[in-house]
Amino acid sequence: MTIIKFHKLLFFIFIVSLLQLPCAPQAGCRSASTETQVSSGLAKNDTPSARFNTFNTLIRDGTISRNEGTKRLNTLLLELREDYSRRGGQDFSKNSWIFPVKGYDAKSIGGSNKGYSASGYDYFSGNRHGGHPSFDIFIRDRNQDCLDDQLGVPVKVLSLGGGMVVAIEGVWEQGSTLRGGKYIWVYDPGNELLLYYAHNGTLSVRIGDIVKPGELLGTVGRSGLNALKPRSPTHLHLTVLEVKDGRPTPLNIYQDLVGAGKVLSLGMGGKPD
Template sequence: MYTQIRDLNIDTVLAKKQFQSIIQNLKSESSHIQVQKAKEWIFPIQGYTPKYIGGKNGEGYIPQGYDFFTGNNHKAHPAHDIFIYDFNQDCIDDKTKKYVNVLSVTEGIVVACTKTWDTTSTLRGGIYVWVYCPSEEALFYYAHLNSVFVDIGGIVQAGESLGTVGRTGLNAYKKRSPTHLHFSMFSVKNNLPVPQNPYQKLCSAKCIP
């Protein structure tokens, strides 16, 4: 369904109804699954800290004009971009000489992900992972990844590696874009996604070296 929304191949009213029923099912199913509730948030990039969040004091977060159900076609940025040291844009950290892990901020269930992307695609998210966290009743979106280590339906713990930071996606791939993770949070209200600014949560998250 997310692919249909992303590509504008589904009627908005229908998409909302489908989304609500999927979330309803997720809520009832997840009560049977043993997902240990995390004590605290984990910062979503291993080896990095909140000072690498783009924009002064989280100003990169621009929710105005965003609608989850209008897919790829919007100008808002209900997200934070978190930048890594990658001067030559090969997705390998200039300091550690390794790929950089994207960590799940909370525990949850992988509800959507892609594993491939080609450079001619006009999709903006590139390679991405969506995680639903039952205890927060929220969805988390990690985009522009280089690789993905999880599968749809998989259970992840807070701090588990979802993949690595990359440059996939229409704009993220361009030379002018420094390598970063695009990270969003959506609270689920009336079983529909509502953008939330996770800046304070990110600032107080536990950083994994």
């Protein structure tokens, strides 16, 4: 082999190695940027869901008072409920809930007391909230590339129940202090719940989308201030708040997660994924 050919070979190997770099953990294991753009969560119209998203961002960033927030929340939830039923949204009981991480079950919920601690939590504290009224569902991802170690593919985040996508953060970059990373809020009017799915890698829904139990929301990722740190195993962070009396109150849904069905039980066809 001539020296020139050898250099060509080295150059070729260099290019191929660049193409095969694993997704960078520091970028929150995001995949194709086009997918992120498509699901950036920007609502085109002034819909109840878009208004809730704006409101939720004000709460998140601490730029609205608790009193004002409480007043606005009740009005917004009424509007969301009307919009949901007008657009054909159905109510699903907890009996039809689907475990929100495809291929996993409640055994993957981590932490002492299953990680659930409602003490100190307040929705109106936004990004500065205390407590952890939530369940962290860990996936098999020892090298933290957001791919299932056994299957080599991203792990799907599924909608636990039915409802409407009312808030989204579709953009998250390293250095952001946002704890939830790329998150999704779903409002379930039938059960009067707000469901929060955080640390996603990619999002597959938009604000205003109506979802059923088991429907694809996105993929498990590492987006979020702490979720990105190497000490944090890759997981979905799931919070469920009940809003019956106008105040979002944490709900311990551990038993519901244990009893939740798997999407495979619905068969291969249909919309749920």
